Amino acid sequence: MSTAIVVGAGIGGVTAAVALQRSGWQVTVLERAPELGEVGAGISVWPSAVAVLEELGVKGVEKSSVQSKPAGIRKPDGRWMVGAPDLGMELPVMIHRAQLHDLITAEFGPAVTVRTGYDVRTVTQDADGVTVDGELRADLLVAADGIRSAVRTAVYPQYAGPRYSGFTGYRGIAEVDLDDGGGETWGHGQLFGFARLIDGRFYWYATANQPAGTKSEPAVFESWHDPLPRLIAGSAKILQNDIYDLTLPLVPFVHGRVVLLGDAAHAMTPNLGRGACSAIEDAGALARHLTRTSDLALxxxxxxxxxxxxxxKLVKRSRTLGRLAQTENPLVCTVRDGLVATAGKLLALRRR
Structure with a gap:
């Protein structure tokens, strides 16, 4: 039986483990944290990623229903720029990261072994396999250890790695009762978005331009339109993380028998909401190609x-959208808001 080591047990890593298991591989998952699990808030799972999870037998990630409440992009005073129906977009499933992680790991079978509290120090490889820390040996190593991947640094030591976007991010889960479909509100150098999770709670996120490493509170949004202040007030815990993506061009995702997956390969800003989805799709694609041929290199x-x-393409598009959403120049913001409103109207007319 072919063997694989997966470094990192986030969403991408555990999905890769399930996908490889279903393809007949014996998998060892190495996680630096003392226990298996996920932290954070909500994430969006778009239909393409939902399809991969369904193929892997993951249950409980239902496809989103049609939005029944008003949703779209607004200004800080609550005026609409464009409604979600005008954009004609498929809706993602909104779910808490920990819940999605539990649904995926529930599919672990006897072919998957998990070792927690394991900090990878060295990675070496030869024509016959790859070795971690001189003790663990496998046919393949999947690096799913995040944006600051130790494995990526080991195989591509000259790569510049993470790049600060220029803005920090806040996230929270609110226990509130809202009659609102959610969406985003764009200000001058600030953005706020929210959506209902499949468990009924509300996930919200916000961004603000500031130097890297600055600790701050999302106080500015407390003066924005309802229900944004209520979402902040209804959150027991607020997370803050500076937003980074990976420097372009991205390094090759394959280096001998080492494969990069998820944020280790293509960390992007959250503006498109595609980070976790891309990791899930990576896992599905890797397993698919390994199943199609016995030639590992091919x-x-x-x-x-x-x-x-x-x-x-997603890294580029997300970065571009982030720059547009975070612009501070009042004149540019006015033009931006006008273009967004006009584009929504044109798309609505085209769809009719």
């Missing part, structure tokens, strides 16, 4: 050829 080359161009 399978890995096909994985890189499929996923690196696709995710490079």
């Amino acid at each position: 399978a890995l080359a096909a994985y890189d050829a499929e996923r690196r161009p696709a995710t490079t």
